[in-house]
Amino acid sequence: MHGLPPHTKLAAVFAFVVVVVSTPREAMWAFGLYAVLLASVARHARVPARFLLKRLLIEVPFVAFAVLMPFVAEGERVDVLGLSLSVNGLWGAWNVLAKGTLGVAASVLLAATTELRELLLGLQRLKLPPLLVQIASFMIRYGDVITDEMRRMRIARESRGFEAKGVRHWGVLAKSAGALFIRSYERGERVHLAMVSRGYAGSMPVIDEVTASRAQWSYALALPVAALVVCVVGWTL
Amino acid sequence: MHVPDGFINAPTSAVTGVVAAGAIAVSLRGARRELDERTAPLAGLVAAFIFAVQMLNFPVAAGTSGHLLGGALAAILVGPYTGVLCVSVVLLMQGILFADGGLTALGVNITDMAIVTTVVAYAVFRGLVKVLPRTRRSVTVASFVAALLSVPAAAVVFTFLYWIGGTTDVAIGKVATAMVGVHVLIGIGEAAITALTVGAVIAVRPDLVYGARGLQQRLRLRVNGELVDAPAAHPAPAPARTSRRTLWVTGLVTSLVLAGFVSFYASANPDGLEKVAADQGIDQRTEGHASADSPLAGYGVKDVTDARLSGGLAGVIGVGVTVVAGSAVFWAVRRRRTADASPTAVENV
Numbered sequence A: 001m002h003g004l005p006p007h008t009k010l011a012a013v014f015a016f017v018v019v020v021v022s023t024p025r026e027a028m029w030a031f032g033l034y035a036v037l038l039a040s041v042a043r044h045a046r047v048p049a050r051f052l053l054k055r056l057l058i059e060v061p062f063v064a065f066a067v068l069m070p071f072v073a074e075g076e077r078v079d080v081l082g083l084s085l086s087v088n089g090l091w092g093a094w095n096v097l098a099k100g101t102l103g104v105a106a107s108v109l110l111a112a113t114t115e116l117r118e119l120l121l122g123l124q125r126l127k128l129p130p131l132l133v134q135i136a137s138f139m140i141r142y143g144d145v146i147t148d149e150m151r152r153m154r155i156a157r158e159s160r161g162f163e164a165k166g167v168r169h170w171g172v173l174a175k176s177a178g179a180l181f182i183r184s185y186e187r188g189e190r191v192h193l194a195m196v197s198r199g200y201a202g203s204m205p206v207i208d209e210v211t212a213s214r215a216q217w218s219y220a221l222a223l224p225v226a227a228l229v230v231c232v233v234g235w236t237l
Numbered sequence B: 001m002h003v004p005d006g007f008i009n010a011p012t013s014a015v016t017g018v019v020a021a022g023a024i025a026v027s028l029r030g031a032r033r034e035l036d037e038r039t040a041p042l043a044g045l046v047a048a049f050i051f052a053v054q055m056l057n058f059p060v061a062a063g064t065s066g067h068l069l070g071g072a073l074a075a076i077l078v079g080p081y082t083g084v085l086c087v088s089v090v091l092l093m094q095g096i097l098f099a100d101g102g103l104t105a106l107g108v109n110i111t112d113m114a115i116v117t118t119v120v121a122y123a124v125f126r127g128l129v130k131v132l133p134r135t136r137r138s139v140t141v142a143s144f145v146a147a148l149l150s151v152p153a154a155a156v157v158f159t160f161l162y163w164i165g166g167t168t169d170v171a172i173g174k175v176a177t178a179m180v181g182v183h184v185l186i187g188i189g190e191a192a193i194t195a196l197t198v199g200a201v202i203a204v205r206p207d208l209v210y211g212a213r214g215l216q217q218r219l220r221l222r223v224n225g226e227l228v229d230a231p232a233a234h235p236a237p238a239p240a241r242t243s244r245r246t247l248w249v250t251g252l253v254t255s256l257v258l259a260g261f262v263s264f265y266a267s268a269n270p271d272g273l274e275k276v277a278a279d280q281g282i283d284q285r286t287e288g289h290a291s292a293d294s295p296l297a298g299y300g301v302k303d304v305t306d307a308r309l310s311g312g313l314a315g316v317i318g319v320g321v322t323v324v325a326g327s328a329v330f331w332a333v334r335r336r337r338t339a340d341a342s343p344t345a346v347e348n349v
Helices: A006-021 A028-044 A049-072 A087-113 A116-125 A130-159 A167-197 A214-236 B010-053 B071-078 B080-097 B106-131 B136-165 B172-204 B242-260 B272-280 B307-341 B343-348
Strands: A077-080 A083-086 B058-061 B064-066 B220-223 B226-229
Touching: A006 A087, A006 A116, A006 A214, A006 B010, A028 A087, A028 A214, A049 A083, A049 A087, A083 A087, A087 B080, A116 A130, A116 B080, A130 A167, A130 B010, A130 B080, A167 B010, A167 B058, A167 B172, B010 B071, B010 B080, B010 B106, B010 B136, B058 B172, B071 B080, B071 B106, B071 B136, B071 B172, B080 B106, B106 B136, B136 B172
Parallel strands: none
Antiparallel strands: A077 A083, B058 B064, B220 B226
16 A cells, blocks of 8 residues: 555545545445445555544534534424434535545545655646646645744744733734745745756656556555445445 | 535536636746746745744634634735745645645635635735835735735635535525624734735845835935936836736626626517527427526526526626636637747747
8 A cells, every 4th residue: 555656546535535525415324335445445554543533633623614504504403402403404514524534534544655755746647737746845845944944933932031922912923924934935046046056947857757557556446446336326226 | 714525516626626727727827927947946935934834823812823824925925826826735735645625625725715815815915006105014004905805705705615516505694694704803813914924024025025026116326426316227127018908807897797787687588599489389399408407507596586686696607607718718729829830939928
């Protein structure tokens, strides 16, 4: 799983999510099967369940939104535990929760089994515009540098006794943000000059071409194909 | 605010995906024109900056805090094209690496948060800078207003997308009230932070603020005790082709007005053939069109009961789609033609 070519994994995850999203929400068992499929992939890739669950927490804000849905949606109502809930809203909440969670889980699995650099190579292989891939690669390479710069600014502020308590301190924080922008931009100029002095002429050389054999493709696409079967059965039932 | 999978239905997600891809393609060309070969490193570093600054917490009160969304800031600091690219790349990476925002909802997220905020913010900003006196303070004021409007605009567009393709039928009025209400508040915070940040940058490196270009005072030299204008270091930029743009804007506004308002007063039997067919009874066997239950069927928007509003909205949406499709075709054709005619002039297209 970790060794699969990145573009096959990207394509597989994307196809899987598309299939999940287009499944009718009434077919509850289908989403259970999808979850089983993902769990088997996770097991196969030896991704610990605890890690997967921890990363799922990113979804929490939308869970809150989903919980609200049965209260505000239209249509006929049912009484559950003394609360008047909309049937339609309950379906909607289930729809968002199930599909959203499966989507997040699939993305987390992808990110957990693929290196950043490989992911970018995969995107390039999938014919994303090269310039966009380059921008993304610079963002990822220098993301840590810029974040560290921001952390050092915070340490510098705090070592001078500054503590942001409320709106009154926004000015100081915004000045930090401005300084961070100037530092990022100037670093970008320096990076460009360094690249030009090493022979950069607008495109990055392709050093390692990623290719996938037929067997690897079919191995990667097993997940979305299995999901597609479940989806088709879900529509026909 | 990142939309997860399954929140907006598949067709709407696909359409927004196409819109997002088109906008990114246009931005790639535009950014290359703004930054030439420096695009990749500079836009990459600015994207990293946006990514980092979204983690900078601004305390509000009683333990709550907010953070910057960055669309307006990016547009003002590095220009609309590069801004769209940077925010889109941030969203793309957040979707793939951090599972923040669904993969199928990428189109919705990019359209909403990268394109709408950036374009609205930049349009408002440019307009205000033109009107206000040419000072640094007015740049700050313009950034404030631009950021203030950009966030609710994104909320409105999200509500619109939800109305077309939401998977739960919450009353659209409720969604609109909640979304716009919350985002007006968020917008105020965004506006304050954006204005302060732009002010901080402009105080140190005014040349880096894309939106404040052209506000620099002419350099004056003191020669033998009197002030003289320094000779221009750069040749004056070529005059903008305003006439064509004026024509384009006038045409667009006219067609929007016609489609949106005047169409209501048009004849109920607009098509002669249909009228004749109805009179002669030869339309008995006409079957429903394949798209009869599409959201825009019969030149009305589904679920909107007010006939005037429904017809008008359908017209406006129709004009919008036509303009986008037509421009895409025109753009593709023109690009090929110029590439054939003069390979050297491609840089200037």
